[in-house]
Amino acid sequence: MAEGAPSVPERLSFLDEVQARTPGESRLLMCIQCGTCGGSCPSGADMQHTPRHIFAMIRADMREEVLSSNTPWYCVSCYYCTVRCPQDVHITDIMYTLKRMSLVGHSYDSSTAPDFSKMFINWVENYGRAFELGLMSQHMLRHNPLGVFKIADMGIGMVTKGRMAFTPKRIQGMAGLKQIIAKAKELEETHD
Amino acid sequence: MTNLRYNYFPGCSLERNAEAYHKSSMAIAGPLGLEFAEIDDWNCCGATEYISLHMLASYAIIARNLAQAARNSPDNGQASAHDLVAPCSACYLNLSKCDKYMRTDTDLAEKVNLALAAGGLSYKPGSVHVRHLLDVVVNDVGSSKIKAQVTRPLKGLRVAPYYGCLISRPGLRTDEHDPEYPTSLDDLLECLGAEVVDFPLKTHCCGGHMTQISEGTGFELIRQLVKGAADYHADMIVTVCPMCQLNLDAFQSAMNRYFKTTYHVPVLYFTQMMGLAFGQNAVTLGIGAELVDARPALAKIGVEVPPPPEAEGAPKRKRDDKSLPMPKMSKQADAATREAKP
Ligand code: SF4
Ligand code: SF4
Numbered sequence: 418m419a420e421g422a423p424s425v426p427e428r429l430s431f432l433d434e435v436q437a438r439t440p441g442e443s444r445l446l447m448c449i450q451c452g453t454c455g456g457s458c459p460s461g462a463d464m465q466h467t468p469r470h471i472f473a474m475i476r477a478d479m480r481e482e483v484l485s486s487n488t489p490w491y492c493v494s495c496y497y498c499t500v501r502c503p504q505d506v507h508i509t510d511i512m513y514t515l516k517r518m519s520l521v522g523h524s525y526d527s528s529t530a531p532d533f534s535k536m537f538i539n540w541v542e543n544y545g546r547a548f549e550l551g552l553m554s555q556h557m558l559r560h561n562p563l564g565v566f567k568i569a570d571m572g573i574g575m576v577t578k579g580r581m582a583f584t585p586k587r588i589q590g591m592a593g594l595k596q597i598i599a600k601a602k603e604l605e606e607t608h609d
Numbered sequence: 610m611t612n613l614r615y616n617y618f619p620g621c622s623l624e625r626n627a628e629a630y631h632k633s634s635m636a637i638a639g640p641l642g643l644e645f646a647e648i649d650d651w652n653c654c655g656a657t658e659y660i661s662l663h664m665l666a667s668y669a670i671i672a673r674n675l676a677q678a679a680r681n682s683p684d685n686g687q688a689s690a691h692d693l694v695a696p697c698s699a700c701y702l703n704l705s706k707c708d709k710y711m712r713t714d715t716d717l718a719e720k721v722n723l724a725l726a727a728g729g730l731s732y733k734p735g736s737v738h739v740r741h742l743l744d745v746v747v748n749d750v751g752s753s754k755i756k757a758q759v760t761r762p763l764k765g766l767r768v769a770p771y772y773g774c775l776i777s778r779p780g781l782r783t784d785e786h787d788p789e790y791p792t793s794l795d796d797l798l799e800c801l802g803a804e805v806v807d808f809p810l811k812t813h814c815c816g817g818h819m820t821q822i823s824e825g826t827g828f829e830l831i832r833q834l835v836k837g838a839a840d841y842h843a844d845m846i847v848t849v850c851p852m853c854q855l856n857l858d859a860f861q862s863a864m865n866r867y868f869k870t871t872y873h874v875p876v877l878y879f880t881q882m883m884g885l886a887f888g889q890n891a892v893t894l895g896i897g898a899e900l901v902d903a904r905p906a907l908a909k910i911g912v913e914v915p916p917p918p919e920a921e922g923a924p925k926r927k928r929d930d931k932s933l934p935m936p937k938m939s940k941q942a943d944a945a946t947r948e949a950k951p
Contacts, residue, residue: 441713460826495774501789516661517662520662538658541653541659547621571862575626580626580628585653588651593729594670597670598670601724604720
């Protein structure tokens with residue numbers, strides 16, 4: 418091979434990977450950088466990069482910068498951007514893809530957000546059901562024990578009103594559900 | 610009149626935290642001629658968490674519910690037989706989006722079915738029609754039937770109709786309704802006789818799980834909504850989603866503390882408002898389980914709610930008491946200790 422000839426990329430570009438890992442058509446390439454998404458985003462002010470900015474970075478192949486940004490984890494999944502985007506880019510779905518990808522290389526391990534998701538799915542994988550309040554208290558005790566004191570009255574209120582439990586009910590078809598989950602995870606890995 | 614029968618997916622929240630939503634949905638079903646058959650052994654839809662970690666597995670667990678619902682569908686010729694009703698907006702979003710993506714992405718549908726097969730199930734995309742409870746009440750029952758049930762109009766009660774984000778937008782731009790300014794809940798509440806506030810934040814996000822991730826971000830979203838309703842002198846916010854109710858109601862006092870504000874805006878479910886307008890008993894409708902006391906607002910329409918029972922071991926605490934909740938000894942035990950002292 419002649420010196421200086423462009424080499425064939427060994428792996429998918431970051432852009433291709435994000436698109437491939439998003440269900441359906443992400444339409445990421447259609448982004449015209451208009452900024453409507455960032456302007457509509459309820460979390461925009463606290464994000465390190467607006468969604469528009471993130472999409473430009475993806476196209477510039479800035480893998481590490483994108484995957485270590487807090488932006489996907491600050492997305493509250495409200496779909497505002499998605500219905501407003503003039504190009505019908507599936508922004509919320511792309512944010513989910515970025516969340517998943519950020520965990521593979523441990524780019525975003527510092528945040529409490531992935532941990533919250535992990536605790537949640539732990540309930541689902543063991544009980545088939547979840548219980549957000551039990552989860553919230555568990556999560557808070559781990560990450561923000563002082564915060565628990567601040568919302569102690571809420572906790573007492575929820576217990577008093579019978580709205581609080583510490584474990585969810587377990588479904589009967591737990592064995593089947595586990596097999597479904599295991600198979601799906603296996604298929605997802607072979608997809609990579 | 611034959612009842613309309615639907616498959617019903619309560620979702621995890623309605624089992625406990627939002628039991629009031631479940632109770633009130635069941636209470637209004639009878640008068641409206643609706644029948645709900647809970648699907649067998651349903652599992653959690655994964656909320657916004659499962660999909661943040663695993664793509665295929667998240668669709669597979671959602672599809673398990675669709676498969677269960679499809680098995681449950683009676684072939685009785687009723688238009689609603691294949692409808693699956695979810696009162697929770699997050700469940701509704703996940704279930705409907707999963708079906709939609711399986712219909713359009715054949716690769717996804719194939720893989721999801723491979724996973725389901727491991728658990729002895731399968732799901733043919735499009736065989737279940739996922740709907741939110743509000744949609745069923747508004748479109749299948751309709752205003753004239755609803756009006757006919759009203760015996761205690763919510764006259765003089767100012768309500769802020771709050772749709773939240775997830776039922777407004779998942780159909781994306783193919784839905785009949787406006788994703789930013791829907792009016793179905795406004796119209797419904799008007800039918801019940803309430804004074805409906807033109808609530809500009811009606812489809813804004815409640816923040817989902819954000820209070821757990823970043824307090825400042827989460828509380829600010831709650832503040833905007835509560836302030837929005839208060840600015841319009843709404844007596845209460847009426848919601849269609851257990852997550853919205855949890856954020857706006859249970860976190861309202863923590864939000865007030867965070868911003869040093871004193872908002873007091875109760876948050877009830879639309880099904881509770883319907884039950885009240887139908888003359889049903891407040892307790893049957895789960896009223897009283899909200900943390901921001903709705904009694905003063907409900908007194909305006911002549912509804913009396915018995916005060917909440919004082920729970921054992923949960924001492925009444927002063928508003929600004931920042932100390933830890935400590936168990937208190939009972940009066941006798943307290944006296945006994947004092948007597949025992951020399
Ligand atoms: S709204 Fe759509 S087109 Fe505009 S910047 Fe955002 S993603 Fe790009
Ligand atoms: S879906 Fe996420 S990125 Fe889009 S506006 Fe909502 S919070 Fe922002």
